[in-house]
């Protein structure tokens with residue numbers, strides 16, 4: 001058996017974590033031969049609820065679960081962490097403007113970035129799920145000057161998976177037949193789900209669907225899917241978000257499928273003309289625990305316009321919290 005790795009999860013008593021933690025502990029994220037120690041962070045008022053979640057984890061008697069740490073102190077929860085899933089965030093309260101939300105989260109993610117910088121493994125793989133995910137990841141990254149910026153990512157895998165299913169339904173195929181899906185940009189309604197590279201059983205997706213469906217049905221459906229779930233369920237996506245977090249981390253740690261790629265919001269190195277330093281979703285491949293932005297994807301005018309719009313939104317979010325960044 002391998003030595004256990006440390007997996008920190010924030011917002012551990014919340015609804016996404018209620019699905020996520022059990023799947024990490026059962027080996028679905030890092031493999032059925034990889035023991036894990038869960039290091040759970042919550043705010044003080046939620047520690048009692050967290051205790052209940054930890055009791056349930058114990059009651060599963062997961063063979064791979066080597067330990068559980070519970071804390072309201074980020075320097076305890078992130079100590080030597082090999083993986084950190086930052087799920088907890090401040091939700092938008094009544095009367096809160098977008099700017100207030102950005103600032104409230106900037107405070108949380110600055111503190112967590114500093115704590116990661118101080119105590120986490122130097123190779124920690126960070127996934128930010130809590131919204132606004134891309135900008136929260138940017139804030140954490142900027143507060144962790146001793147860590148490689150490439151260690152910080154944000155989640156657009158749920159959007160990617162939503163796009164796969166929408167296209168599979170439309171083309172009456174299986175998600176297994178679909179490859180080369182890309183979500184570009186921000187995890188928000190400006191994200192750009194791009195079908196131009198996608199293949200369905202080897203045939204270009206754009207040959208199988210009409211432009212009108214692509215522009216006026218597929219793109220808005222994927223962009224607005226989070227809101228549609230809230231409307232239907234009365235609560236935001238939880239199990240599907242946890243599933244996407246598992247997919248993101250598993251691919252990063254263990255590699256993407258040969259001949260395909262995935263979507264990850266990562267530190268922009270200027271690829272595709274996207275401003276350096278933004279946490280922007282690109283097509284990525286992963287191998288040996290490292291990710292790479294896929295190069296050479298053809299960008300037509302339609303795509304460029306949409307990629308720029310979502311880049312613009314991310315630049316505005318960054319500028320709105322600039323006074324809080326080191």
Ligand code: NAX
Pocket residue numbers: 010011012013014015016017041042043046087088089090091108128129130131132133155156157158159187226236237238241
């Ligand atoms: P919940 O409100 O159920 O849980 C959040 C938990 O975080 C709470 O238990 C809260 O006490 C805790 N928390 C708040 N501040 C904290 C801090 N400073 N340190 C540690 N814990 C803290 O929300 P849930 O439904 O689990 O969603 C969590 C986040 O994921 C939200 O920000 C949500 O918007 C975001 N999402 C992101 C998605 C993505 O694709 N990137 C999709 C799903 C989801 O909407």
